[in-house]
Amino acid sequence: MERYSTKPVRSWDDVHVRYPESRWRLLKNLRNEALSIISALRKWDVEAYVHGSVARGDVDPSSDVDVVIKEVASSHKIELALKHGGFKIFSRKIAQATPRHAPKAHICLDLREKMVVTFPLASFRTMELDFYKFGGILSYEGLMEEVRVPGCTKRLMLIQPVEDGHVEFSVVGREVEASKVLNVGLEIVLERERVLLRRDRVGRTGVFISRVLEEEETFEKALKSLAESNPMFRRFYDKREG
Numbered sequence: 001m002e003r004y005s006t007k008p009v010r011s012w013d014d015v016h017v018r019y020p021e022s023r024w025r026l027l028k029n030l031r032n033e034a035l036s037i038i039s040a041l042r043k044w045d046v047e048a049y050v051h052g053s054v055a056r057g058d059v060d061p062s063s064d065v066d067v068v069i070k071e072v073a074s075s076h077k078i079e080l081a082l083k084h085g086g087f088k089i090f091s092r093k094i095a096q097a098t099p100r101h102a103p104k105a106h107i108c109l110d111l112r113e114k115m116v117v118t119f120p121l122a123s124f125r126t127m128e129l130d131f132y133k134f135g136g137i138l139s140y141e142g143l144m145e146e147v148r149v150p151g152c153t154k155r156l157m158l159i160q161p162v163e164d165g166h167v168e169f170s171v172v173g174r175e176v177e178a179s180k181v182l183n184v185g186l187e188i189v190l191e192r193e194r195v196l197l198r199r200d201r202v203g204r205t206g207v208f209i210s211r212v213l214e215e216e217e218t219f220e221k222a223l224k225s226l227a228e229s230n231p232m233f234r235r236f237y238d239k240r241e242g
């Protein structure tokens with residue numbers, strides 16, 4: 001399989017990328033997968049969105065189907081909705097980037113972790129919600145209407161959809177323009193730029209919490225276990241329970 005670079009790009013030039021028929025077919029297939037997940041959740045009154053390249057349209061063979069729920073919801077309800085929708089849950093984990101970030105639940109619907117449902121275990125702050133807008137986020141209605149939205153890749157390339165593909169440019173040096181196009185605060189653009197450029201220099205760094213759940217373990221039980229073993233995480237847990 002062809003490998004696609006995630007190395008950040010520094011360039012002031014706009015580049016017009018025209019999609020071949022194969023890319024349009026791949027986008028349709030990935031969006032159908034996203035729709036099936038989101039539809040299963042909607043039947044249980046859980047509102048979900050697709051995030052990343054499937055929302056933007058600039059998919060490639062390595063693209064994931066990333067579905068995100070923006071509000072805190074019952075993990076039991078989400079898992080039931082997915083199972084009743086015909087999905088098998090292959091793995092579940094809790095991840096927290098830093099003690100300041102909301103911990104998130106990740107439910108993987110395939111062995112390769114290419115289809116993932118993510119939801120917060122505590123309310124997202126505005127900047128955390130902007131993270132999804134930064135990468136591109138699309139609702140069920142947008143998928144049905146075949147909308148493509150602007151968003152930024154891990155290469156720090158801002159993707160602006162056009163009729164035959166997209167126009168892209170590097171956000172490095174054009175941060176203010178990018179924040180306006182994406183309708184997000186400048187803070188999230190600068191933060192993602194800092195993180196991704198640092199990752200390019202020193203490699204991927206670890207996260208504060210990464211905990212894989214046992215087969216019969218609930219998210220609630222896992223949260224309690226983390227609070228008992230990690231004093232810093234306990235502060236979040238005590239606040240959540242209070």
